[in-house]
């Protein structure tokens with residue numbers, strides 16, 4: 001499944017910035033050059049290199065991201081109206097990125113910088129959605145306490161109206177990688193997370209949090225979103241009324257039985 005393999009790489013895009021901490025600690029990008037074509041589309045302002053693939057793809061991308069923005073606020077049951085700036089780079093070198101699917105989100109300035117290479121497919125849509133979701137989650141749920149929450153939530157709320165790189169990817173991926181998955185309790189420890197394969201860490205956290213949202217709603221997740229690693233396991237148990245290990249077993253069983261409905 002070559003397409004799925006590309007998806008894995010796309011999902012790990014943020015890893016170029018360890019813990020994606022840059023998403024939260026850098027006040028904003030600086031030093032932009034002037035060579036941008038500017039497109040205002042509703043709540044978005046897009047910046048693309050003149051005549052680039054990105055510049056030619058603004059309308060479909062704006063439709064996908066607008067839908068994603070709405071879906072994220074609905075899934076998390078939050079009210080949030082913000083104007084988002086998206087800088088779409090023609091290639092990794094152009095934006096000083098490590099790979100073809102890379103991005104950084106700056107919640108304080110509501111800005112995303114990301115690569116935007118053809119084709120206009122699920123990988124590109126989910127990359128930009130993931131980065132935009134960092135802006136919304138940080139500004140509505142607060143500063144996440146663990147890398148697990150930071151990265152997991154940004155993909156867990158990816159909606160699939162225009163592609164299938166959300167639950168239709170994460171749940172089957174979980175079922176087919178059960179033997180490789182570290183315990184959730186371990187991944188909630190940032191030190192462990194940083195030593196884990198980024199693909200495994202990102203996909204596992206996204207899958208588990210998507211399932212938690214689907215089955216328990218967003219309320220308990222909001223109670224544990226900002227909790228730091230040492231208390232995370234205990235606080236999840238108290239918010240959900242079940243030990244993490246029990247939730248984990250139920251999630252795995254769900255993924256194994258998932259038929260993509």
Ligand SMILES: [Zn+2]
Nearest residue numbers: 014020151154
């Ligand atoms: Zn990220």
